[in-house]
Amino acid sequence: MFFFGWLVAAILLFALALLLPSRLARSKVRGAVLSTLIVVGAVAVTAAGNVAIFRHDAHLDLSRDAANSPPSQLQSVLAGLNTEVSLFYFYNSSDANAYRAKELLTAAGRENRLFHFRAIDVDRDPAEARSFGVRDYNTSIVLAAGRRVVVENNTDLVAIAFAILRALKERVDVVCFITGHGEAVDVGSPQFRYNHLENLENHDKVGSSDVLEGAADGLDRFSLALTALGYQVRAITVAPSVSPDCKALVDIGPRQEYARGEAQLIADYLAKGGRFLVGLDPAFRLGDELGTLLKTAGLSSDPVTVIDPLNHAGPDDTKVAVPYYPPHPITRKIALTIFPDARPLRIANPLPGGINASVIAESSMESYQRSASQTSPATSDQPIGRGPAVLAAALEGHWPDGANENNEAFRLVLVGNANFASNAYFPYVSNGDLAVGIVRWLAEDAARPVATTQTYAQREIILTQNQIRAIFLSVELLLPLSVLGFGGLVWWRRR
Amino acid sequence: MRTFAVLWRKEVDALFSSPIAYVLIAVFLIVMGYSFTLKLFITHSQSLVDLFFQMFVLILLTVPIITMRLVAEEKKLNTLEVLLTSPVTEPQIILAKFAASLALVAFMLGLSGVYAVVLALYGDPDWGPIFSGYLGLLLFAASLVGVGLLSSALTNNQIIAAVVSLSLFLLLWIIDEVAPLLPAPLDDVVLHLSLSGHFKPFATGSLYLSDVAFFLSSAFLTLFLAIRALSWR
Numbered sequence: 001m002f003f004f005g006w007l008v009a010a011i012l013l014f015a016l017a018l019l020l021p022s023r024l025a026r027s028k029v030r031g032a033v034l035s036t037l038i039v040v041g042a043v044a045v046t047a048a049g050n051v052a053i054f055r056h057d058a059h060l061d062l063s064r065d066a067a068n069s070p071p072s073q074l075q076s077v078l079a080g081l082n083t084e085v086s087l088f089y090f091y092n093s094s095d096a097n098a099y100r101a102k103e104l105l106t107a108a109g110r111e112n113r114l115f116h117f118r119a120i121d122v123d124r125d126p127a128e129a130r131s132f133g134v135r136d137y138n139t140s141i142v143l144a145a146g147r148r149v150v151v152e153n154n155t156d157l158v159a160i161a162f163a164i165l166r167a168l169k170e171r172v173d174v175v176c177f178i179t180g181h182g183e184a185v186d187v188g189s190p191q192f193r194y195n196h197l198e199n200l201e202n203h204d205k206v207g208s209s210d211v212l213e214g215a216a217d218g219l220d221r222f223s224l225a226l227t228a229l230g231y232q233v234r235a236i237t238v239a240p241s242v243s244p245d246c247k248a249l250v251d252i253g254p255r256q257e258y259a260r261g262e263a264q265l266i267a268d269y270l271a272k273g274g275r276f277l278v279g280l281d282p283a284f285r286l287g288d289e290l291g292t293l294l295k296t297a298g299l300s301s302d303p304v305t306v307i308d309p310l311n312h313a314g315p316d317d318t319k320v321a322v323p324y325y326p327p328h329p330i331t332r333k334i335a336l337t338i339f340p341d342a343r344p345l346r347i348a349n350p351l352p353g354g355i356n357a358s359v360i361a362e363s364s365m366e367s368y369q370r371s372a373s374q375t376s377p378a379t380s381d382q383p384i385g386r387g388p389a390v391l392a393a394a395l396e397g398h399w400p401d402g403a404n405e406n407n408e409a410f411r412l413v414l415v416g417n418a419n420f421a422s423n424a425y426f427p428y429v430s431n432g433d434l435a436v437g438i439v440r441w442l443a444e445d446a447a448r449p450v451a452t453t454q455t456y457a458q459r460e461i462i463l464t465q466n467q468i469r470a471i472f473l474s475v476e477l478l479l480p481l482s483v484l485g486f487g488g489l490v491w492w493r494r495r
Numbered sequence: 496m497r498t499f500a501v502l503w504r505k506e507v508d509a510l511f512s513s514p515i516a517y518v519l520i521a522v523f524l525i526v527m528g529y530s531f532t533l534k535l536f537i538t539h540s541q542s543l544v545d546l547f548f549q550m551f552v553l554i555l556l557t558v559p560i561i562t563m564r565l566v567a568e569e570k571k572l573n574t575l576e577v578l579l580t581s582p583v584t585e586p587q588i589i590l591a592k593f594a595a596s597l598a599l600v601a602f603m604l605g606l607s608g609v610y611a612v613v614l615a616l617y618g619d620p621d622w623g624p625i626f627s628g629y630l631g632l633l634l635f636a637a638s639l640v641g642v643g644l645l646s647s648a649l650t651n652n653q654i655i656a657a658v659v660s661l662s663l664f665l666l667l668w669i670i671d672e673v674a675p676l677l678p679a680p681l682d683d684v685v686l687h688l689s690l691s692g693h694f695k696p697f698a699t700g701s702l703y704l705s706d707v708a709f710f711l712s713s714a715f716l717t718l719f720l721a722i723r724a725l726s727w728r
Contacts, residue, residue, distance in 0.1 A: 003704055010708070014715045018586045022726035035727055039720060046716045054687065054705045062623030063700035107701070124675065461539050461618035471613055472532050479609060480524040487517025494512055 003058065010049075017042065057110050070108045074161040081114040085164055086143040089119045090134045097155040098138050104157060142167040159228075166230035173231050173443045176246035177219065180237040182255030184217045184422070216424035219252055225426075225436050231443070238262040248275035248442040253418030257287030267293055271399035273408025275442035279418040282343040297395055298348035298355060299414050306342045306389045306416070308367040313338045313428070320391065322361040330360055330394060330413070330437045335430040337361060343416040344369055344389035355397035360413070361434075362388045391416050394441070413438045499587050506595030510561070519557050520603050526553065531610045541620040543610060547628040547698040550607065551691070554600060554636050555664045561599055562643025563657035565592045566725070570651045585725040593637075593644055593718055600636040604629060624700030631697020634710035635690065639664060641717030648724040664690070 020038065023031065061069045069075065089105060091098035102119040109117030122129045122137055132141055140151040140160050144167040151163045177185045223233045236243060238258070242265050249266065270276060278294075280286070282305045286294070294300060306320050313319040319340045325331035339361070347357050369384040392415040399410050419425050421435040439445075463471070510516050530549050534540055566589075569575035578588060608629070614620040642663060647656040671689035674682040686692060693706045 003702075003707065006704060006708065007711070010711060010715060014719065017719050018722065022585055031727075035723060039723060042716055042719055046712045049712055050687070050705070050708055053708045058704040060702035061700065062627045062702060064621040064623060068696070068699055068701040107696075110703070110705075461535065461541055461614065463536070463539075463617060467617065468536055471535070471617075475609060475613065476525065476528040476532055479528065479606065480521040483517055483524060483606070484521045487514055487521070490512060490517070491514050 003060070006053065013045070054110075055113070059107065059111060068104070068107070070104045071157050071161065073158045074104075074108060074164075077161045077164050078108055078112045078115050081112060081168075083145055083168070084114050084116065085167065086116040087118070087160070087164070088132060088141040088143075089117070089160075090122050090129050090132070090137065090139045090141075091119060091155075092123060092137045093121050095137065095155070101138075101155045101157055101160075105160070144168050145170070162228040162230075166228075169230040169445075173247035173445070174234055174243075174245050175226055175231045175248050175250060175439055175443070176234050176236045176243065177223070178238055178249055178251040178254075179235050180239075181251070181258065183219075183251065183253050184215055185219055185223075185235050185252075216422060217253065217419070218423045219421060221423050221426040221432065222252075222421045222435050225432055226439060229436065229440075229445075231439070238265050241265060242269040242274070244269075244272075246274075248277065248439055250277045250439070252277070252279040252421050253281060254284060254290075255281075257285060258289035258293075260289065263289035263293040267296065267399065270297075270410040270412065273410055275411045277413045277415070277438055277442060279415040279421060280343060281418045282341055282416075284418075294414065295348075296352070296400055297412055298351040298357065299393065299395070299412075300346045300348070301343050301414070301416055302346075302369075304343060304369040304371055304384055306339075306344055306363050306367055306369055306391065308363045310364040310366040313340075316340075318342075320363050320367065322363070322391065325361060326359050328358050328360055328394060330434070330441045332437070334433050334437060337420065337430050337434050338425055338428045339391050339415075339417040340419040340425060341417065342389075342391050344385075345391065345393055345414055345416045347390060347393055351395075352400040354400070355395055358394045359390050360392035360394050360415075360438075362390050364388060389416075394438075411442050413442065498583050499591055502583060502587055502591035503594050506565075506592050507598060510595055510599050515560065516599055519560065520606065523550075523553055523557065523603050524606060527607055527610070531613075535613075541614050541618045543614070543620075543625055543628060544698050546607075546610065547632065547694075550604070550632055551635065551694055551698075552668075554632060554639065555668060555690070556661070557603075558596075558600065558636060558639040558643050559657040559661040559664065561596050562640055562647055562660065563653040564647070565596065565644055566647040566721070567650055567653045567656045571653075585722050589644065589648070589718060589722045589725060593640055593714075596640045596644070597633075597637055600640065601633060604632055604636075621700070624698065627700050627702050628698045630702075631694050631706070631710075634697075634707060634714075635694050638710040638713040638717070641714040641721070645717040645721040645724065648721040 059069075061067075070078075087105065087109075089102055091102050093099055105117050106119065109115050120128050120132075122134070129135070134141070136153050138153050138155050140154065140163060142149040142151070142160070142163045144164070147167050147169075149163045149167040151159055154160070177183070179185050226233050231247075234246070236246065236249075239262055242249065246269075249269065266274075266276065278290075280301060282303050285303060286301065291300070305318055307317050308320040309317050311321040311323060313321050319338055320342050322337045322339065323335075325334060342363070344363075347359070351357055365388055367389055368386045369389060371384065392413065395412045395414075396409050415438075420431050426432045426435065527546060527550060531543075531546055534545060566575065569578065579585075611620065611625050614625075639660075643656070643660040646659040646663075647653070650656050650659070667688055667690045669691075671686050671692050674685045674689075676682075677685055687709075693709045696703050696706055
């Protein structure tokens, strides 16, 4: 619409200009002066129009795979900017991937006034690179509000988008993963390998598609996603005390009951406005400690498994799929999520005073539950309870038993599943977005990346020898000779 | 409008009755056909992106030959005086010459559409970049024809008209190479004058309003200036 509006305006302006009289004045000198003024005016109007359009440019990507658009993560990050961000990209113009990244960043820079992009060819301008302390190709330096984030040896625009988010983060929030109850938490150095796409491409896309190697029930992917967003991830034990610099506590997949006193330590933390994410498998026994803690907030959960014959991933009806969500900041822009071996949650009615609860995800109307110990298909058809089961709930408010000195509200998210955030299921559709979204909500983080997949395929035409011959003869000989023949005919007739 | 149609027909007849037009088109098709088949047979690529850049260069070189005679020849042969004494206006004359010259370039580009047809027959090309590439070439040609027409309107000599417009085109083609050597904000100004810089996104399927505006506004501006040059005479 903007295209056509501009086109109509330009044509109207041109038509109006044509209405100017041919003879502007009787006097030759006056006519010359007026003509000069008109010429200068026309040039000025054209230049001003071009500058105005450049500053408010519109872009239409006509390619099939939106190949000329920055990845959705970068677009989303730039669209959400409310402060100026500068990106200096040190590249090598003979590197096709780096050149493409530079072109897309240039395009992104043209569309966002708060995003200032400058590409520096390291080979052409080594002094400029040195002044930034850059020695390697494909280094990005992001500057925002006095903060500086460096991404080295990377042409992946998704990584650059996350670098911008890190630079925008005003504080470094610490996310503490609880250990000591059999949780598969390892926040050390993750192991990577190249995937087959990179092998095909001679490893020239550094870091863009590395594949993580880790235990299926581990939380490395979750932890890495949080690190990419600028969180500091730490593994802690609850006892002897919960560190006050933990912005959020995460306990995914405990296998052993909490020790005496641990629940009280967490309750004290929550009473001071703490944030807590718990993910529990059906086989896990809550025990007195965690059971009491959750009950204080109005939550409980039985050790049963949710079966969903309607919405499930693949043939396995214990892999409950959730396609729709009640409105909540966590579930904004979340697509399908999978909860393999989920347990149902119960929210007390009424809830303890000062606490509000929201259902984040629930199974379908046709779902039912069975005992977590029932593994035989023969007994699995005997339902315990029918109807939708709450799979995840978010609570906020003031901790009931706490002496809330600072009057800060706690936030708690209980998920009746630990696998959804594990290495095996984190990449499934929107599972990763949900896990990260929960932590962002807990940490009150306003940044908003969106995950998408990219295609790495090139379409080719394979021709037979006959087809090659036919194309060559028609395109290279027949077509030009026909034009020459037609021209000769016209010339002959005119002669 | 009828007068414009008559004038346009006259210009089209003049262009297409000249052997130059057919030689230009044939050379264009031979060069492009060779590039197309070579690329298709060796890389099996379904894209016309590289071809669009070659067409860009060929159009840049051929437009001065098409436009050099448009007004300069009429001035030299004194037929312009006859034309101006008839009931036609300067805008009609210039716009008819512009539309006829652009029709020749469009005809040339239209014939090269055979390459896209071949790709469609034997593969599944991405039509978005093909459409935007041709649109870009047409807009680019429109701005070049405008500049060529203006230089032809400013002189009586066809060779001078061709040399002036060709020099300007070549300068604006490679001007972005000079930009890094210039201080800000002059580097930005020079970059925005680059013909290849504005054409490149079209070839890859990216349509920017600023690029469309650049080519169209330069065509409008040069046409307006050519009309004023003719009126001033």
